[in-house]
Amino acid sequence: MTGREEILHLLAKYHRFILGCHLHPDGDAIGSLLALGLALETAGKDVAMVVPGGVPVIYRFLEGTEKILPAPSLTPEVIIALDCADRERLLLPETVFASGAPVINIDHHLSNSMFGDFNHVFPEAAATGEIVHDLLIGGGFALDKRIAEAIYTAVATDTGFFRFSNTSGRVFALAAGLVATYGISPSRIAEEVYEERSYDSLRLLGEVLSTLRLAEDGKVAWMAMSRQLMVLYPVPLEETENFVNSTISIRGVEVGLFFKEVGPEETKVSWRSKIAVDVSRLAAHFGGGGHARAAGCTIKAPLAQAIDQVLLLLREYYAGAGLKNTAEEERERV
Numbered sequence: 001m002t003g004r005e006e007i008l009h010l011l012a013k014y015h016r017f018i019l020g021c022h023l024h025p026d027g028d029a030i031g032s033l034l035a036l037g038l039a040l041e042t043a044g045k046d047v048a049m050v051v052p053g054g055v056p057v058i059y060r061f062l063e064g065t066e067k068i069l070p071a072p073s074l075t076p077e078v079i080i081a082l083d084c085a086d087r088e089r090l091l092l093p094e095t096v097f098a099s100g101a102p103v104i105n106i107d108h109h110l111s112n113s114m115f116g117d118f119n120h121v122f123p124e125a126a127a128t129g130e131i132v133h134d135l136l137i138g139g140g141f142a143l144d145k146r147i148a149e150a151i152y153t154a155v156a157t158d159t160g161f162f163r164f165s166n167t168s169g170r171v172f173a174l175a176a177g178l179v180a181t182y183g184i185s186p187s188r189i190a191e192e193v194y195e196e197r198s199y200d201s202l203r204l205l206g207e208v209l210s211t212l213r214l215a216e217d218g219k220v221a222w223m224a225m226s227r228q229l230m231v232l233y234p235v236p237l238e239e240t241e242n243f244v245n246s247t248i249s250i251r252g253v254e255v256g257l258f259f260k261e262v263g264p265e266e267t268k269v270s271w272r273s274k275i276a277v278d279v280s281r282l283a284a285h286f287g288g289g290g291h292a293r294a295a296g297c298t299i300k301a302p303l304a305q306a307i308d309q310v311l312l313l314l315r316e317y318y319a320g321a322g323l324k325n326t327a328e329e330e331r332e333r334v
């Protein structure tokens with residue numbers, strides 16, 4: 001584990017940086033990448049912010065995202081991974097690693113595999129954006145409105161706009177400071193991220209909601225999106241990211257699941273939970289991970305089989321000792 005001073009030393013010492021984030025980037029991935037990238041650039045460094053598939057449409061309102069490129073534009077002295085739990089999910093071309101440059105891993109996933117040469121990982125942080133903010137302040141980097149908006153977006157999206165259990169006093173203090181100092185607009189950011197859907201994406205949600213089912217005496221809710229539906233309603237995958245939250249909004253439901261058929265033998269599963277269940281542990285059974293309240297995994301099986309496998313695991317979970325220690329787990333986590 002690498003302390004703040006060592007990381008700041010590396011940021012000060014080197015000049016050419018490549019920044020990357022996790023596959024299917026969310027608001028925290030894009031926000032923390034952008035905040036650190038812009039701050040390093042302002043400090044006179046050469047920075048390549050890289051997202052091979054491009055920035056998801058809903059985050060393109062952030063000023064500076066136009067500087068994020070699909071491929072690296074320089075040979076790095078340092079590679080920085082943001083909000084990424086493991087090396088396999090890091091969205092950077094393999095050629096980048098041929099440079100032999102050291103990797104700094106900045107993240108907050110409990111399941112982080114510590115794949116970096118320097119690992120700056122704090123599971124207690126609500127968002128990677130919070131860790132980046134701490135680094136920028138500690139290193140005396142100049143913040144501006146663009147950077148403030150990026151950090152705010154990172155923290156706001158990873159806390160479900162200040163609703164999830166990771167919404168701490170620290171998070172409110174950080175957000176309040178950014179709003180007061182840089183004059184950013186929380187309502188505008190919320191609108192851009194949550195209230196700018198396409199017609200097709202709402203129609204698709206309607207179709208997906210019609211697959212909604214309960215299991216385990218109403219403690220589990222799941223729904224599924226077939227490839228057929230995705231062809232019928234061609235919307236960017238990130239516009240389906242929040243669909244899973246409908247499952248967990250049902251009274252009495254503890255675990256919410258959303259299955260996406262991404263290939264004939266490949267199903268992505270999004271997991272959500274309320275207070276009782278640590279879904280990162282359950283997703284880990286399928287090689288996935290994430291946080292206690294939000295996790296993900298990919299199962300190499302057709303949609304129907306993947307659903308069966310996950311529901312079977314949950315049956316075992318609820319039948320076994322899994323629930324006994326939840327109150328304890330909850331206390332440890334806060």
Ligand SMILES: [Mn+2]
Pocket residue numbers: 028029083108126127128158
């Ligand atoms: Mn995050």
